[in-house]
Amino acid sequence: xxxxxxxxxxxxxxxxxxxxxxxxxxxxxxxxxxxxxxxxxxxxxxxxxxxxxxxxxxxxxxxxxxxxxxxxxxxxxxxxxxxxxxxxxxxxxxxxxxxxxxxxxxxxxxxxxxxxxxxxxxxxxxxxxxxxxxxxxxxxxxxxxxxxxxxxxxxxxxxxxxxxxxxxxxxxxxxxxxxxxxxxxxxxxxxxxxxxxxxxxxxxxxxxxxxxxxxxxxxxxxxxxxxxxxxxxxxxxxxxxxxxxxxxxxxxx
Amino acid sequence: xxxxxxxxxxxxxxxxxxxxxxxxxxxxxxxxxxxxxxxxxxxxxxxxxxxxxxxxxxxxxxxxxxxxxxxxxxxxxxxxxxxxxxxxxxxxxxxxxxxxxxxxxxxxxxxxxxxxxxxxxxxxxxxxxxxxxxxxxxxxxxxxxxxxxxxxxxxxxxxxxxxxxxxxxxxxxxxxxxxxxxxxxxxxxxxxxxxxxxxxxxxxxxxxxxxxxxxxxxxxxxxxxxxxxxxxxxxxxxxxxxxxxxxxxxxxxxxxxxxxxxxxxxxxxxxxxxxxxxxxxxxxxxxxxxxxxxxxxxxxxxxxxxxxxxxxxxxxxxxxxxxx
Numbered sequence: 418x419x420x421x422x423x424x425x426x427x428x429x430x431x432x433x434x435x436x437x438x439x440x441x442x443x444x445x446x447x448x449x450x451x452x453x454x455x456x457x458x459x460x461x462x463x464x465x466x467x468x469x470x471x472x473x474x475x476x477x478x479x480x481x482x483x484x485x486x487x488x489x490x491x492x493x494x495x496x497x498x499x500x501x502x503x504x505x506x507x508x509x510x511x512x513x514x515x516x517x518x519x520x521x522x523x524x525x526x527x528x529x530x531x532x533x534x535x536x537x538x539x540x541x542x543x544x545x546x547x548x549x550x551x552x553x554x555x556x557x558x559x560x561x562x563x564x565x566x567x568x569x570x571x572x573x574x575x576x577x578x579x580x581x582x583x584x585x586x587x588x589x590x591x592x593x594x595x596x597x598x599x600x601x602x603x604x605x606x607x608x609x610x611x612x613x614x615x616x617x618x619x620x621x622x623x624x625x626x627x628x629x630x631x632x633x634x635x636x637x638x639x640x641x642x643x644x645x646x647x648x649x650x651x652x653x654x655x656x657x658x659x660x661x662x663x664x665x666x667x668x669x670x
Numbered sequence: 671x672x673x674x675x676x677x678x679x680x681x682x683x684x685x686x687x688x689x690x691x692x693x694x695x696x697x698x699x700x701x702x703x704x705x706x707x708x709x710x711x712x713x714x715x716x717x718x719x720x721x722x723x724x725x726x727x728x729x730x731x732x733x734x735x736x737x738x739x740x741x742x743x744x745x746x747x748x749x750x751x752x753x754x755x756x757x758x759x760x761x762x763x764x765x766x767x768x769x770x771x772x773x774x775x776x777x778x779x780x781x782x783x784x785x786x787x788x789x790x791x792x793x794x795x796x797x798x799x800x801x802x803x804x805x806x807x808x809x810x811x812x813x814x815x816x817x818x819x820x821x822x823x824x825x826x827x828x829x830x831x832x833x834x835x836x837x838x839x840x841x842x843x844x845x846x847x848x849x850x851x852x853x854x855x856x857x858x859x860x861x862x863x864x865x866x867x868x869x870x871x872x873x874x875x876x877x878x879x880x881x882x883x884x885x886x887x888x889x890x891x892x893x894x895x896x897x898x899x900x901x902x903x904x905x906x907x908x909x910x911x912x913x914x915x916x917x918x919x920x921x922x923x924x925x926x927x928x929x930x931x932x933x934x935x936x937x938x939x940x941x942x943x944x945x946x947x948x949x950x951x952x953x954x955x956x957x958x959x960x961x962x963x964x965x966x967x968x969x970x971x972x973x974x975x976x977x978x979x980x981x982x983x984x985x986x987x988x989x990x991x992x993x994x
Binding site for chain 1: 850970974
């Protein structure tokens with residue numbers, strides 16, 4: 418955490434849970450005047466007014482809050498959202514985080530563009546900490562990340578979570594040829610590509626058990642190790658996933 | 671081309687397609703994997719016999735059933751636009767499942783629980799429609815319109831629920847909107863086939879009565895049967911079968927609407943029973959090819975089957991209409 422709240426006069430609207438949490442982590446949570454549904458992290462965000470869903474934020478609602486800036490999550494907000502805001506003379510910054518590098522770069526861009534900050538102590542500290550962690554990573558391992566079991570919907574190579582695991586020596590068997598972030602894949606491909614580790618991003622242990630059952634069906638002999646990634650800890654592209662990853666690291670060789 | 675030649679070409683093509691389908695998918699399988707199950711063929715053998723063959727049984731059954739259901743609906747409602755999904759039965763089922771997943775965490779239960787939930791949703795819709803027909807005694811067009819209205823309401827409610835819980839459940843819910851072929855084992859697929867064959871036999875048995883309906887209600891009375899009762903029975907039978915199919919595969923559009931029309935345009939079947947047989951064959955092959963395409967277009971991706979049936983069948987149907 419950035420440690421406490423920074424003073425800023427900005428009135429900011431965020432359009433996704435990831436952006437909300439990231440702004441809090443950067444120390445400017447007190448500038449957020451409204452956010453999207455499901456932005457429940459950290460706890461302070463739960464009481465913030467809402468501007469609509471992740472994929473359909475309401476322009477009317479946003480106008481009502483008269484923000485100086487709207488922080489747009491490029492991974493979920495409508496493509497024409499930025500130009501709509503521009504037509505309404507509202508400043509906006511579109512941020513896309515699909516890798517660890519993106520997280521650090523975009524965090525600095527947010528601090529610089531919206532909050533006019535020139536030093537990035539918190540971000541640099543997080544980066545140094547991560548580099549230290551990666552330095553002690555022993556070996557490489559293959560993995561698949563499941564977002565759903567039937568139909569099998571995987572987490573693609575080009576995502577924050579996949580990149581996070583890659584930083585620690587992991588290799589997403591889906592490969593970089595598949596550009597989709599959450600592709601549905603054929604069962605027969607899964608059978609032919611058994612990973613060493615299966616990561617399951619889910620809301621509950623029950624969903625995890627569904628993947629375990631499917632996993633036994635896909636790979637009755639070469640059983641991969643199944644690791645649970647709770648959505649509350651890993652679904653957002655913020656520093657939380659980095660912090661929580663340390664908890665599950667011991668389960669990886 | 672004469673009719674006899676047309677049938678011969680159709681049967682030979684169908685046989686060739688059926689032979690090829692098990693070998694088409696996102697993974698290339700060795701032909702020896704059919705009988706060799708050890709060493710380098712072990713994985714291919716497993717994919718073929720534990721995945722593709724049961725899947726093919728399921729897909730062919732669903733394709734044949736949807737096509738026959740579509741043909742039945744078109745006759746029963748005397749409406750060329752009638753198709754299995756038009757009356758809201760399947761959207762009721764889909765809504766039931768998504769609501770159960772979203773608000774009651776039914777997904778965490780066994781597949782049987784889900785099937786029961788879906789069956790219940792379908793039955794509610796079906797009974798609603800039947801009571802409407804029996805109580806009001808209104809014309810067929812009104813019933814179709816009423817069903818379409820129900821369909822719109824359920825579909826909108828479905829999108830409302832999905833918008834409400836758009837993130838995690840959205841991905842999984844796509845299977846109910848655009849169809850998905852689940853992984854059943856061979857016994858499960860055969861049981862599914864058997865149940866559907868029972869329903870289809872019921873429709874077959876009513877073939878003559880349906881022929882009577884096509885001549886008009888007044889003629890049907892002279893044959894000594896009540897058109898309203900026959901329609902009620904047909905609707906009950908087809909809706910139960912549709913509920914069963916939707917609960918397993920979600921909504922796979924287009925087949926029920928277009929296949930019977932294509933069959934009429936190409937083969938001019940002289941009776942309902944012949945229409946059912948050819949529609950079943952064409953529907954089965956059409957869904958079989960669509961399913962293979964969904965896995966081979968961009969492997970290892972698998973596209974929702976309903977999207978492929980529409981993209982493949984739409985232009986074919988338009989071309990056929992244009993030509994005729």
